[in-house]
Amino acid sequence: MPDDIVMELRQVSVAYHGDIRILQELSLAVRAGKITGIIGPNGAGKSTALKTLYGLLRPIEGDVLIDGAVVTGLPPWRFIDRGIAMVPQNRSLFNELSVEDNLRLACWSFRRDRARVEAALERAYTQFPILKERRKQPAGAMSGGQQRFLELGRALALKPRVVLLDEPTAMIAPRLSTEIYEFIHGLPAQGITVVLVDQNVRQCVRIADHLYVLELGRNKVDGATADFAQDEQLRNLIAEWVDYRIDA
């Protein structure tokens, strides 16, 4: 295994209700300091792959690895200790709790270390100043875009080395979406590895370093984004599968 791979799915199959297979022998690797994009049509298993990578789903076959060590079956609450955070597709805020309480809950694993908690809060407030302004308000009272900022702030406050993002701009106004993609694009420069599952293929292709294309729970093709741009056959395949043509 190359040294730069921080997370990996190896020949993973996942099934719902015992026999409905969503992922079938899927393999993917997350490279340190890069943005790994996962794209594919609806029902391809993109979000399932991300949930499996984070321990929310347990594979029936295959393994999940962190830093080359098999961690299959590791519960999701143990991933933060390993420097891995996740922002799921569906809204994951606790709407009745204040913005600040949402951030404090993200610091659960080191909640007794007051200085560290305060530093994490300050980090989130610095990255997204609107959160500081609204810190006493219920999270559910904020706009969709602000809620997404809180979810990102909550994940990044922990100073993760890897962040898993599932459809980060779903249901977000286009102007804010662009802002969020620019923010994500800048994360590797802060030393944060990104795994990005997205229906917005245009933006995903634009910012990802490495792409996985899934179809019916299997790897269809993967490679460096630059290679996709240079290979006419690959470009045609992508255009066929996800209805988006990568610029040459």
Place this chain on the structure above:
Amino acid sequence: MEILVLNGIVNGLVVGGVYALIGMSLTLLYGVLRVVNFAHGEMVIGGSFLAYVLFHAAGIPPLLALPVAAVSFFALGYVAYYLLIPRLARSDDPESMSFLMMYGVSIALAALMLLLFEADSRSIDYTFNPISMKIGPVYVSTARVVALAITIVVSAAVGLFLFATLPGKALRAAIMNREAIQIMGVDIVRLSAFAFALATGLAGITGVLVALVFPAFNAFSGPEYSIIGFIVIVLGGLGNPIGALLAGVAYGLVEQLATVFLPQALAQIVGFGLLVAVILFRNAGFMRWRVGR
């Protein structure tokens, strides 16, 4: 008539407080664990029998039985959680399985209490001094006033825990979004075990209050309290502890005031009528907050 109504209000607040504690426990359990605890009534009656045994066998008065019940039931709940609940998660339909399993547990607990205490109704022959108090124009038994004060203190303590401490907020967060709380790094198994233990501890306390407030209890009294608990959590909104608190008090008031104006048989129907009306016309309960999926 005015005295009767005032009496009904006072009694409604007292029994409503007991119902509120039952509702809060059940709604915490359902909210955090998605477990429909049909055995909660038997756990409550278990608390009543504990107070009975402590008083009649060791001379320990009910007020001192309260901390004993709280601690011992909390510990039992913690153990019971690990014996019963984690295996349910492997089922395709854990909620239905929990209902069936806890129904089985309720039958087993009732049978155990029958074995230990036989079918006779029991009561604690403990009297406070003075035996009753005059509140305005109404005389109320001191036991009921004490029970009301305890329900207020316990409810306030639970409320304070849920709304002012980080573990309490984690419990509420788990009710709102069970997947997200795991992503935050919260060990959902330990949190669930704590919720189960807390609800069982509250059942123990409630059982002591039942022994104080109601004339008698027996091994078969449990289902009555479970059903009232389910009515209360539906009225208050599933997974909403404050809704359960308010709904418990409201249900107690309606039940007791109905006995003032209606024949006993009809009065019992009022509470269930309220339940049907809420399900038909406002199925999120009185309050907006609902359990997340």
